[in-house]
Structures are given as structure tokens and as C-alpha cells.
Amino acid sequence: MSALTVTRTPGRLAGGGATGLLTGQWLAVRSLRTTWWVLGGAAAAMVLFGLLFSATAGSGGPGGQGGPPGLDGSDPVALSLGGYRPAALAVGVLGVLLVTGEHTSGALRVLFAAVPARWPVVLARTAVTAAVSLAVLLPASLAALLAGQAALGDRGVSLGDAGVLRATVGTALYVTAIGLMGAALGWLLRSTAGAVGTLFGVVFLLPVLGGLLPSSWGPDVVRWLPGQAGAGVTEVLPGPDEFAPWTGFAVLCGYVVLLLAVAVVVVRRRDA
Amino acid sequence: MIEIRSLTKRYGERTAVDDLTVTVLPGRVTGFLGPNGAGKSTTMRVVVGLDRPTSGSVRVNGRRYADLPVPLREVGALLEARAAHPGRTARDHLRVLAATAGLPRRRVDEALDLAGLSSVADRRVGGFSLGMGQRLGVATALLGDPATVVLDEPVNGLDPDGVLWIRTLARALAAEGRTVLVSSHLMSEVAVTADHLVVLGRGRLVADEPTGSFLRRAGGGSVRVRSPQADRLASLLAGNGVTLTSPERGLVEVAGLDAAAIGDRAARAGITLHELSPVAPTLETAFMDLTREDREYRTGPAEVAA
Structure with missing residues (x-):
């Protein structure tokens, strides 16, 4: 029908187009205090834990063992970036909250009425969440590394050394990716408790349970877990059972993209 | 639209x-x-x-x-x-x-x-x-x-x-x-x-x-009339299509006449009115009235009102 084609304005999705969607979602994310409290907390955790691990690494214990658990005391980069786990926890929860908070309050239904296709909202929200997280986490990661190396003194490395810059940037990327995974679970499950529980289970609990598997094939399974796959990019030298840094990160991103794709399909089909 | x-x-x-x-x-x-x-x-x-x-x-x-x-x-x-x-x-x-x-x-x-x-x-x-x-x-x-x-x-x-x-x-x-x-x-x-x-x-x-x-x-509701001469008023208003009920002494509920008609008749007869208030039908009663004949809804008043 000609009446339809004439009045349609292609490329101006929902009226504001891609720019409007991104601006809107930036306003939405920016206007919540939660965003800044959690990202600020994650940044502080990265720097402070990094300092703590670095400063205590050399103290040792009576038996010669010392330093933080689960970290290689002889790896200066791992020590200074060791705060990424609590940061990933926090940002993962933020990813969930930014979605489920909109859903439970009803704000999402108002938004979906404005954008009936719905998927642009999911994508715009994802892009903004990623950008905002990286904008805070990249400087935090860098600060954690520099502060840690300063604390280590002679044993420290410089940003120019092989793999150090990649591990620093990779740490921010890893934490951001966990945040997006939380967001994808938020879209899928709509409940804060369900999404946070699933995220923690998959990212933090499964690797622990995976450690109970027989050593002949257990590591081959564990390295495919999202949290483990992505962890290699945060290290200068990934462990023997881990993927190469960018390969592992690509695996993590694959999970995130897959979850988001399922989320888009489900969000479009489901009654809002 | x-x-x-x-x-x-x-x-x-x-x-x-x-x-x-x-x-x-x-x-x-x-x-x-x-x-x-x-x-x-x-x-x-x-x-x-x-x-x-x-x-x-x-x-x-x-x-x-x-x-x-x-x-x-x-x-x-x-x-x-x-x-x-x-x-x-x-x-x-x-x-x-x-x-x-x-x-x-x-x-x-x-x-x-x-x-x-x-x-x-x-x-x-x-x-x-x-x-x-x-x-x-x-x-x-x-x-x-x-x-x-x-x-x-x-x-x-x-x-x-x-x-x-x-x-x-x-x-x-x-x-x-x-x-x-x-x-x-x-x-x-x-x-x-x-x-x-x-x-x-x-x-x-x-x-x-x-x-x-x-x-x-839906029935148009009713009119509550309070009067010290309620009995006289009731006999005055009684007639074709008018339903009168008296839930308490001195109070008459009139269906089938509007407030103006009741007030006019009372004035002409010299009856004192203490209250004359139209009562709109509630949705519940109107709704039940309208659906009473509909067999689909004949499942008992309690359920319809729920």
C-alpha cells in the first residue's frame, strides 16, 4: 500500500534512530546511582586488592608460603591485577541489575511500547553497558598495574614488557564481558536472584566443581567454562590447561554473544 | 482511532x-x-x-x-x-x-x-x-x-x-x-x-x-429520599413503573423517577424533604443486570461480582 510506504521513515527506528537509542540508553544507565557505585567499587577493589597482593607477596609465611591464595606469588602482573575477581563479581551483578531493575519497575514496558521491535533496546543497552564499564575499568586496570608494580619495586615489570599491556587491557575486557553476561542473563531470566545465582554458579562455582573431575579429561572441560576461558587474557603467561589469551577471550565473547542472541529472540517473543 | x-x-x-x-x-x-x-x-x-x-x-x-x-x-x-x-x-x-x-x-x-x-x-x-x-x-x-x-x-x-x-x-x-x-x-x-x-x-x-x-x-439507579412524612410521600409517588423500598423508618428509595420529579411532587403536596440524593447504579449492579440474561454468565452472583 502506497500510504504505508510514504509515511514510513526508513532508518529512523522508533523515531530517534540508532543515535536516539544509544543516547537514551546512556541517559538510562548514567542516571542510576547503582551504576557509579558499583563501577566505582569495582575500580577501587581492583586497585586496592592489587596493592594488597603486591605489597604482601614478598612477606612470605613461616613455611616460605605466603601471599594471596590462588595467585602465583612470583608473577608480578597477576599479583597487581589480582583484584579482577571481586571486580568481575560486582560488575556481573551490575549487568544483571541494569536489566532486571528496568523490568521489575515497569520502565522496560514503557520502553518496549516506544520500540516495539525490542531488539534495538537490548543491543543499545548492551553497547552502553560495555562502553561505560570499559571507560571505568580500563583506567582502573592500568592504575592497579602501575600501583602494584610500584609496590613490588625491583621485582616489578614495566608496561612495555611482553604481554603486560595486553594483560592489563585484557583484565578490563574480561570484567566487562562478565558484566555483559550478567546483562544477558538478566534479559533471559528477568529475575535478579535467578540471574545473579546463575551467573555466580557458571562463572565462579563451576570451575571449582570442575576441579573435582578426573585429571585425565577434567581440565579439557574446565577450560571451556566462560569464566576460565576468558581468564587467560588477564595473565601474561596463561597456565598449561588454558587457552591462548585471545582465543580464550573469544570463547568467552562467544558465550556472551550466544546468550544475547537467545535473549533477543526470547525478549521479542515473550509478552513484556 | x-x-x-x-x-x-x-x-x-x-x-x-x-x-x-x-x-x-x-x-x-x-x-x-x-x-x-x-x-x-x-x-x-x-x-x-x-x-x-x-x-x-x-x-x-x-x-x-x-x-x-x-x-x-x-x-x-x-x-x-x-x-x-x-x-x-x-x-x-x-x-x-x-x-x-x-x-x-x-x-x-x-x-x-x-x-x-x-x-x-x-x-x-x-x-x-x-x-x-x-x-x-x-x-x-x-x-x-x-x-x-x-x-x-x-x-x-x-x-x-x-x-x-x-x-x-x-x-x-x-x-x-x-x-x-x-x-x-x-x-x-x-x-x-x-x-x-x-x-x-x-x-x-x-x-x-x-x-x-x-x-x-442498566436501570438508571435510584433516588434516596428522607422525609418525616415518608409514608405520605410513598403513597404520593407510588404508580406505574415506580419501585419503592423503605430500608429504614423515614427513608424511601425510589427507582423509576428522577430527583427533580420527586422534589416537585413533594413540594406541591407540602411534604418536607430532609434528603434527596440520586444514587448511581454501581458497576457491579449494572454489570450484573446486563449480564443476567447472558447464559454464559449464569454461574452465580458471587462469581460475577468477584
């Missing part, structure tokens, strides 16, 4: 809306009535594309909702109280939507002003009263200056000022030629605002007619 054709919506086993066909016309306030659970909210959610119809179709301003180029400019909806993130200010809530729909920034201020929220625009929605939340919902609905406005139970939680404001607003929007659909489970509320009524019962259309004719068909 909203055109609903053979709309059916089922949630699992439950049928919320059952083969509903109705057209909501511009230029008048259409009241959408029915007891809680009658399917009003479901219908409105389908109209703005939030729920998918199980079958049937809805067209808004001549198009499927999903085909509207800028939905916010065409349809504004208030579907639930306080549908905004509690951590966001009223202004930010509207700015998100304005940016998404490509509306100018000044629309945000205009909508806030229209809803009487300018003074609290920069407060977080979490601290809003239910009434302020409703006002923000109205601001949201009117943000895009839409030709069609859908308000689900807009007076819930509003103080008398707010109720009056919604009535005036609904009529003003209709007078500007917009399509205005306002739902309520309170007949008295809709009766004073709506020119036309669409009544649902258990998801099915019970009535689609002008408010006046619906009220007359």
Missing part, C-alpha cells in the same frame, strides 16, 4: 479476552469498564504491542502497532502506576524516552509541566507517592503528543484534585480530536467523564454504547 477485531488473548488455560471486536473513535472519551479481571488491562497491553494476541488483530491510527514509525508520537499509554525505575528522576525517565523517540528536549519540560510535576522533576521516582507516580505515567503517555491516549485506571491513588485533573484532561484531549480510552472498575468515575462506554465482562463485550443509554439500560 483504535480498531480491535476478533481479539482473543489466552494465558495458558485462562482466556483473558474473548473474541472482542470494538472500535474506539476519536473526539470523545471512551470509558473502558469492567470488574477487575475482565480483560481491560490485557486489551490495552495488546493495543500497545506489549502482549501478542492469541488471535485477532488491533490497529491503531490505521496501522498495526509494530508498523507505526514512531509509536510514542501516535499512542501514549499509562498502563501501570509508577512504571519508572525508582532510582531515576522523573526528568531522566522522560528524557530516556524522548531521546529514543527523537522528540525535542522541550517536550520533556512540557510533559512535566502538564502533569504538574515540574517542582519534583529532579527527584527520584522511588520517593514518589502513588499519585505522583500516576502523574508521571500521564506525563509519559503525553510525551509524544499522541493522537491516541490509553489510560489504565488513571485515577487510582490520586487525591480529589488529581481525580478532577484527570477528568478535565481526558475531556480536553478528546475535545482536541484525540482518541481517548480510559479504563476503570468504578462506574461512577467513568460515568462523569466518558461520552461512550465499552463494557467488558470476563473478556467479552457486554456493551458498546453512549454512556447515557448504558446507564438507562
Whole structure:
């Protein structure tokens, strides 16, 4: 029908187009205090834990063992970036909250009425969440590394050394990716408790349970877990059972993209 | 204009809306009535594309909702109280939507002003009263200056000022030629605002007619008359088509005559009146009256009223 084609304005999705969607979602994310409290907390955790691990690494214990658990005391980069786990926890929860908070309050239904296709909202929200997280986490990661190396003194490395810059940037990327995974679970499950529980289970609990598997094939399974796959990019030298840094990160991103794709399909089909 | 054709919506086993066909016309306030659970909210959610119809179709301003180029400019909806993130200010809530729909920034201020929220625009929605939340919902609905406005139970939680404001607003929007659909489970509320009524019962259309004719068909209510000479008055008023009941001494409830006729007759006979008040039929009684003959609903009064 000609009446339809004439009045349609292609490329101006929902009226504001891609720019409007991104601006809107930036306003939405920016206007919540939660965003800044959690990202600020994650940044502080990265720097402070990094300092703590670095400063205590050399103290040792009576038996010669010392330093933080689960970290290689002889790896200066791992020590200074060791705060990424609590940061990933926090940002993962933020990813969930930014979605489920909109859903439970009803704000999402108002938004979906404005954008009936719905998927642009999911994508715009994802892009903004990623950008905002990286904008805070990249400087935090860098600060954690520099502060840690300063604390280590002679044993420290410089940003120019092989793999150090990649591990620093990779740490921010890893934490951001966990945040997006939380967001994808938020879209899928709509409940804060369900999404946070699933995220923690998959990212933090499964690797622990995976450690109970027989050593002949257990590591081959564990390295495919999202949290483990992505962890290699945060290290200068990934462990023997881990993927190469960018390969592992690509695996993590694959999970995130897959979850988001399922989320888009489900969000479009489901009654809002 | 909203055109609903053979709309059916089922949630699992439950049928919320059952083969509903109705057209909501511009230029008048259409009241959408029915007891809680009658399917009003479901219908409105389908109209703005939030729920998918199980079958049937809805067209808004001549198009499927999903085909509207800028939905916010065409349809504004208030579907639930306080549908905004509690951590966001009223202004930010509207700015998100304005940016998404490509509306100018000044629309945000205009909508806030229209809803009487300018003074609290920069407060977080979490601290809003239910009434302020409703006002923000109205601001949201009117943000895009839409030709069609859908308000689900807009007076819930509003103080008398707010109720009056919604009535005036609904009529003003209709007078500007917009399509205005306002739902309520309170007949008295809709009766004073709506020119036309669409009544649902258990998801099915019970009535689609002008408010006046619906009220007359529903029995037109009664008039409470209090008088020290109640017995004389009763014998004076008794007659064809007039029903008199006396729930207590000195009080007569008259059905079939309006207040003016009763007052005139009493005055002519020199009877003193202490009270003369029209009692509008409640939705519940009107609804039951209208559906009594409908075999589908003959499942006992308790269930109909629920």
C-alpha cells in the first residue's frame, strides 16, 4: 500500500534512530546511582586488592608460603591485577541489575511500547553497558598495574614488557564481558536472584566443581567454562590447561554473544 | 482511532479476552469498564504491542502497532502506576524516552509541566507517592503528543484534585480530536467523564454504547429520599413503573423517577424533604443486570461480582 510506504521513515527506528537509542540508553544507565557505585567499587577493589597482593607477596609465611591464595606469588602482573575477581563479581551483578531493575519497575514496558521491535533496546543497552564499564575499568586496570608494580619495586615489570599491556587491557575486557553476561542473563531470566545465582554458579562455582573431575579429561572441560576461558587474557603467561589469551577471550565473547542472541529472540517473543 | 477485531488473548488455560471486536473513535472519551479481571488491562497491553494476541488483530491510527514509525508520537499509554525505575528522576525517565523517540528536549519540560510535576522533576521516582507516580505515567503517555491516549485506571491513588485533573484532561484531549480510552472498575468515575462506554465482562463485550443509554439500560439507579412524612410521600409517588423500598423508618428509595420529579411532587403536596440524593447504579449492579440474561454468565452472583 502506497500510504504505508510514504509515511514510513526508513532508518529512523522508533523515531530517534540508532543515535536516539544509544543516547537514551546512556541517559538510562548514567542516571542510576547503582551504576557509579558499583563501577566505582569495582575500580577501587581492583586497585586496592592489587596493592594488597603486591605489597604482601614478598612477606612470605613461616613455611616460605605466603601471599594471596590462588595467585602465583612470583608473577608480578597477576599479583597487581589480582583484584579482577571481586571486580568481575560486582560488575556481573551490575549487568544483571541494569536489566532486571528496568523490568521489575515497569520502565522496560514503557520502553518496549516506544520500540516495539525490542531488539534495538537490548543491543543499545548492551553497547552502553560495555562502553561505560570499559571507560571505568580500563583506567582502573592500568592504575592497579602501575600501583602494584610500584609496590613490588625491583621485582616489578614495566608496561612495555611482553604481554603486560595486553594483560592489563585484557583484565578490563574480561570484567566487562562478565558484566555483559550478567546483562544477558538478566534479559533471559528477568529475575535478579535467578540471574545473579546463575551467573555466580557458571562463572565462579563451576570451575571449582570442575576441579573435582578426573585429571585425565577434567581440565579439557574446565577450560571451556566462560569464566576460565576468558581468564587467560588477564595473565601474561596463561597456565598449561588454558587457552591462548585471545582465543580464550573469544570463547568467552562467544558465550556472551550466544546468550544475547537467545535473549533477543526470547525478549521479542515473550509478552513484556 | 483504535480498531480491535476478533481479539482473543489466552494465558495458558485462562482466556483473558474473548473474541472482542470494538472500535474506539476519536473526539470523545471512551470509558473502558469492567470488574477487575475482565480483560481491560490485557486489551490495552495488546493495543500497545506489549502482549501478542492469541488471535485477532488491533490497529491503531490505521496501522498495526509494530508498523507505526514512531509509536510514542501516535499512542501514549499509562498502563501501570509508577512504571519508572525508582532510582531515576522523573526528568531522566522522560528524557530516556524522548531521546529514543527523537522528540525535542522541550517536550520533556512540557510533559512535566502538564502533569504538574515540574517542582519534583529532579527527584527520584522511588520517593514518589502513588499519585505522583500516576502523574508521571500521564506525563509519559503525553510525551509524544499522541493522537491516541490509553489510560489504565488513571485515577487510582490520586487525591480529589488529581481525580478532577484527570477528568478535565481526558475531556480536553478528546475535545482536541484525540482518541481517548480510559479504563476503570468504578462506574461512577467513568460515568462523569466518558461520552461512550465499552463494557467488558470476563473478556467479552457486554456493551458498546453512549454512556447515557448504558446507564438507562442498566436501570438508571435510584433516588434516596428522607422525609418525616415518608409514608405520605410513598403513597404520593407510588404508580406505574415506580419501585419503592423503605430500608429504614423515614427513608424511601425510589427507582423509576428522577430527583427533580420527586422534589416537585413533594413540594406541591407540602411534604418536607430532609434528603434527596440520586444514587448511581454501581458497576457491579449494572454489570450484573446486563449480564443476567447472558447464559454464559449464569454461574452465580458471587462469581460475577468477584
